[in-house]
Amino acid sequence: MQFNLFLFLLFAPVLIHSLDPVFNDDVLGLIVFKAGLQDPKAKLLTWNEDDDNPCNWIGVKCDPTINRVSSLVLDGFSLSGHIDQGILRLQFLQTLSLSKNNFTGTINPDLCHLGSLQVIDLSANNLSGAIPECFFPSMWLSGRLPSGIWFLRGLQSLDLSDNLLDGEIPEGIENLYDLREISLNKNRFIGRLPMDIGGCLLLKSLDFSDNFLSGSLPESMKKLASCTSLSLQGNAFTGVIPDWIGVLKNLEILDLSANRFSGWIPKSIGSLQLLNKLNLSMNQFTGSLPEMINCTKLLALDVSHNQLAGNLPSWIFRLGMQSVSLSGINVSRSNYPSLTSITASYHGLQLLDLSSNTFSGEIPSNIGVLHSLQLLNLSTNSVFGSIPAGIGELKSLYVLDLSVNELEGSIPSEIEGAVSLNVLRLQMNFLTGKIPSEIEKCSALTSLILSQNNLTGSIPASIANLTNLHYVDLSLNELSGSLPKELTNLSHLVSFNVSYNRLQGELPVGGFFNTISPSSVSGNPSLCGSIVNRACPAVHPKPLVLNPNSSDSTGGSSSANHRHKKIILSISALIAIGAAAFIALGVVAVTVLNIHARSSMSHSAAPIIFSGGEDFSCSPTNDPNYGKLVMFSGDADFAAGAHNLLNKDSELGRGGFGVVYHAVLRDGHSVAIKKLTISSLIKSQEDFEREVKNLGKIRHQNLVALEGYYWTPSLHLLIYEYESRGSLFKLLHDEHGRGILSWRQRFNIVLGMAKGLAYLHQMNIIHYNLKSSNVLIGSSGEPKVGDFGLVRLLPNLDHCVLSSKIQSALGYMAPEFACRTVKITEKCDVYGFGILVLEVVTGKRPVEYMEDDVVILYDMVRGALEEGRVEQCVDDRLLGNFLAEEAIPVIKLGLICASQVPSNRPDMNEVINILELIQCHSEGQEELE
Template sequence: MATMLPLLLLFLSLPSLALSLNQEGLYLQRVKLGLSDPNGVLSDWNDRDDTPCNWTGITCDSVTRSVTTVNLSNAGLAGPFPTFLCRLPSLSTISLPNNSINSSLTLRISTCQNLTYLDLAMNLLVGPIPQTLPDIPNLTSLNLSMNSLTGDIPNSFGLFRRLETLILTANLLNGTIPAVLGNITTLKSLELAYNPFVPSRISPEFGNLSSLENLWLSGCNLVGQIPTSFARLSRLTNLEVSSNNLSGPIPTLIFQLTSLVQLELFENSFSGHLPAGWSNLTALRRFDASKNELVGTIPDELCELPLESLNFCDTQLEGSLPESIARSPNLYELKLFNNRLNGTLPNDLGKNSPLQILDVSVNQFSGEIPPNLCQNGVLEELLLISNSFSGNIPASLGKCRSLCRVRLRSNQLSGEVPAEFWSLPHVYLLDIGENSFSGHLSNMISGASNLSVLDISKNQFSGFIPNEIGSLGTLVEFSGSNNKLTGQIPATIVNLGQLGTIDLSNNELSGEFPPGIQSLKQLNELNLANNRLTGEIPVEIGSLLVLNYLDLSGNYFSGKIPLELQNLKLNKLNLSNNRLSGVIPPLYAKEVYRDSFVGNPGLCGDLAALCPRTGGGKSQNYLWLLRSIFILAGVVFIVGVVWFMWKYQHFKKTKKGITISKWRSFHKLGFSEFEILDCLNEDNVIGSGASGKVYKTVLHNGEIVAVKKLWGGSKKDDTSVDLERDAFEAEVETLGQIRHKNIVRLWCCCNTGDCKLLVYEYMPNGSLGDLLHGSKGGLLDWPRRFRIALDAAEGLSYLHHDCDPPIVHRDVKSSNILLDGEFGARIADFGVAKIVAAVNKRAESMSAIAGSCGYIAPEYAYTLRVNEKSDIYSFGVVILELVTGRRPIDPEFGEKDLVAWVCTSLDQKGVDNVLDPNLEYSTFKEQICRLLDIGLLCISPLPINRPSMRRVVKMLQEAGADNKHKVAKKDGKLSPYYYEDTSVPGSAV
């Protein structure tokens, strides 16, 4: 009677249910009732059918017509695990990955007695793993990865008798890895990576897994050494124990694992020499021992293996590179950067193998560059930074049309660069600075149509800069300082609309500015110091609103300083040692700018010791003038002291003032701290948050600044005070040293007894989040959104790759991207930023999660490891916001976030259903899809699959340049490009 009650309730709840539907269909209808189906995936589960065999996701036995498989992956279903599935007597497969199954996993799942395959990956499961799972007698595959399961792996798992695949990666399992897993002798694949297990050793019992082929234990807090019992794992093809705390020498037992194809040992503390015996591993294709403490030489026998990838980055290897490495027939990627290797590169390197990537940067190599590196015509990346290579660039490299990235900086190379080398069509980064190259820049450079960065600084190049450089439409940076270049700046340079940096200082250039410089709207840095340039400074420079570095010193410029320069927000201005005359613009006629104008005999102004005094006069007149100055200075001093004391007493009496205990400025300022304090009233508040208020302050000179006042008070406990101090210090130390057009400028800061003040440049259009999701969202058409994405990416790329040491923001979100008057984007709010110390060998672990809901990378939530890949994930969410117009967390998503909603919608409904309907995207749809594709790469669940920010910038630039880049599709739906990021942190990128 009890078993009939659920069926009776089912009939009562479904009055229209046809009596023809069989028993299994009735059970599945009950499953449907228990799940939320916002996408209508189960809409064809029709109660008028005889059987469910034609329903979506249902497979039946061809003979008995019984349900054998329920496959509803990527369906967007939500609710508890549907235990009614376990009433299907012939059910062998349950596949529900990438849904929102959101409860604890009930013990009743063990009643699915005929299951052989259970996949619940990428859901929202919480709580412990049921101990009863081994009661399913025929289960061969169990995948519970990427959920929020906690606690231990049950000891009962040792009772599995047929299990071949166990995947528990990326959960919150925080117990120990039980030794009883070694009892599952049928296991072929064991994946436990990226769980916050308590520190423990690898169980020797794992050596009993005689059938094991794949073992993935990365990021499991493992300590100690690899057990000697692993020598018995004769079928093992993949051994990954990276990102742990394993120590000791690399054990020789690995040479008994003759089936190994991939060996990942990076980010540990392995020490000692590389052992002998590599010739036994004839199947090995990839070996990565980066970020360890290895010493000694690379064994010849290792180099004779047909490796696909060999990586010893960030180790301490010493010695030369054996000639035998050149004989590796399948070697396509050789990375040995950041070691202590010396000697010469093998002369035949690349001759007998399809070499694609060679990175031996930051070593002690010498000799010439081998001529056969591109013998097979597939070399893409050549990085030899910071060695002692000498001689010429081989002529054969000028014919290597496959090259994309070339960095030969900081060597002893000399001679002329082969003419064809300048014209390689796919090179986007050409860095040959800090060598002794001579000769001219070839006009064949017009063939380098993909070039973004050209750095030839600190060489001995001479002659004219060719006019053909103006045809490089993708050029972003041109650095040619410290050479012997002559002639005029080519007029065609104004055609380079993407150009952000021009540094041609310390050359012998002459002539006037080329007309049309106002077209360089993206120009951030202009450095022409110490040349022989003449004529007037063009007034058009004042229209380059993103320019923040202007150095024209040491030339022969004449005439007046354009008043239009006051339109710029400059971090550096240097017009010294020219022939300028007239009046200094009022904004710069201050003592703090004096050094910017010295050495101009005809320049007049009120700055002391700047302008020469003319006319005769007697000595007593000078004495009288000097005496008057001293008297006036004394009066001013006394008045100032009296005024200060009065102001101080007034502040103390009213308790409304603030005593300045510390004042630090990071730029030349035209205002004082007292002027800032006078403007801090509630009428000027433009924002408020958990950390304090933000005020809009209009100064006496008309300049507008934003002042962040951090909360103070004496009622906080010591922990709160420490956190507040840490946030203040983090923001000050981080922003105080940054100079970039896409990072918000910190003018100065005040550290007082009652509060702390940070004074920033004012962003009139507020934050991206407020504008995008507020009533003014219509102001953000697609071109503006795309520019915002590129600006923000360049800012983050600067933090990750150009700061030393690198900086991880840790709270990238749309509300921390501010917009100037032209909707240019700047990264802001560095209160939780982390400067990653160069001495750190692995990502630092933090004591608490920093970030904002909806933006936090999945691995960050359970490992708390500071890593630039976390910023990249958050930036991917920002891209999804720009494309969809939706917030990262929205009630419409239910328990999902924007990432899950986009991925589900793309799979089920296609790309048109996720694009912001407010966009007129008919014209820009291809570019919008490209940006969406980049965003999907950034939110990849595994950090290693996310591109570096430098790569993101490159992809965005390519999308903006309208290259032949197509959106990849699979089964008619959008899918991200396959991408493998080779920019490992610490690499000489």
């Protein structure tokens, strides 16, 4: 029987130059090789051992620079026998092609010692045994999988994972009847699984995860009775899980996550008694979970992010599993168990994720009995009560996420006992009291997120001892006092947000705080320093008081004291009188100026009355013709005057919600002003101001900050921070742009946009209008997502209104906008983000109109990926100066985010994690800056 093996192996050539080549080595090697062969057609007749060199022999080519054999091509010569060791003498051989012959035996692993060998073709022979490991180099393999590989009948293990192989997986795998393991994961395969895969009756481990495979599971798979591990996650499989899955009695691992499976989870899964890991997350399963009480060895269960309904079966809380993830499943509130019942049953629990549900009740006081717990995520539920002191007994706890609940009380000081804690997220609760100084004992902390609570007191200096901190968010609390100077010792800080508290005093100087974003400390009117453009009050020494009678040591001291009091009284009186006079003059001056201002502005339809400060104070007039300007931090006045704000020459751009202008404050600070064109749809002034003030509290380094607003019944302005570099759209597509974005800049833009969107979703804000023109680029290259939350100003989230307002986002709009019955969620932002990713990587618009065609970016990139030419999609302007090991996974991520089915799209936190995993840290990375 013949087999077809065609492997192009790109070994790095090792050019060895010999000053005195031994020609007879090549002659001797080929003659020895010939001696072990049968040559029925006398094809090798010209091979003569008396020749000085073999360069003129049939099938032989030499390198003319060194006159040594570089190529041996004997395809179709009808040769038989073994591939003899004589070949090993050809030390400069680069190409060895012996296909379409009748060679038998095994492949000599010593062929790996031929350091110059680049191409091997041994296809269509009768070879057997294992393929030498060196035949699969460390660099990525690409191209299609040759069907002949299925004729390696002795093959027991095939691992081609983590490469760039593409196309369909060919039929014929059933010929590998000795195959025990196959791993083709993390490639770019498309199409269906081979229909004959069930013919590999001895197959124990099958891993086709992280490809682009689709279709349903082949019926033949039910014959894989020996299979212990089946991993198909991260593809696009559809249909139902067939009932025959229960026939695979030896299954220990079943991972079908992140696909498009639908329907009910079959009851037959409950008969898999050896199953220890079941992952069905991120699919479209409906119905209820089947009875699995017989799965006594089950250790890990993940059915998160599906559309399950009905009761959660009691067996979940009786099996004593180590990992349980029920995040984001659609089960009614009344059908959830109490948290107390969980702690009563799960003493060996290591991971518990119940996030994004409607779990209620209190966290059990005996939570400490879960001594093996490493991750506890109860976020986005209805958990109330206090955080129990027993949290400190969880010595192995790595992640604690109790955010977006209804927790009250203080953060227990006992938390110091959670010494392994790496991530602590308690934001958006009703927590009170102080941040416990004992938290310094949690020395492994990298993320401390306590924002949007009612915490009071000062920030403990002990936080500076948490030297591993990367992310700190204490914003939107009632914290007071000064920022500890010791915080400058936190050398790993990436983000530190204390905005909207009651902090005061001078900002720390040094380290991260020399470059901290002003938005991270805004909303604290009493903070001072260069970052907030607010000078700190000078510290003067106490005045030196001289007593003119100090030399009098006798009874004159009493009268001297009396005269001293009179002097002090006189000085105080003078100061008071002077201050009163000054105030009176000020009042007169302000009155005159106001009269003059009203007179000079009498022809303006809506004059502006300024109202600055943190208390959002209103204009001191009730005249309906006067507008109200509110700045969220400090006072404001416009250098060019209010009447020049909306000058055509200062226009920056237009969108579905309004026109944007550039303006300059009198202190030289530039702002961007959006004139809203949805006035007829906007709510009342009260609702408008409430929504805008809420948006003004949102501060993140990757979000455009809203700095104030202006209101009249007919004119509504939003005042944003100004970014001089303009929008991402202009940098990518404007022919007059300021240079080409490097690959590193593009990657950082993608990551920054993801972080900004994730923060919005954390705040329960859907952007709805994501596009490259709504992403601004800061002075240091960081992206800032703008125009978020504006739909909150509309009376309702009607599909028609939304579609008309964001029609300029053509190409970015998720398909659910076209369906009235589908709920608009954060996943529509994920779709727009996916298209943005493709736009950033390719440098092309989402939709491009040609003379006689329309090119859809998503379809173009997806087609290129399926055809194995996705690298060609990367922006030509990069001139190949990018990291393929980053660019290709980023493109894949963009396609996944832009999936037509919302449930198949990851959430933005998952996107961030994926991007951080993709990010390379190679030594040559600096060249891409």
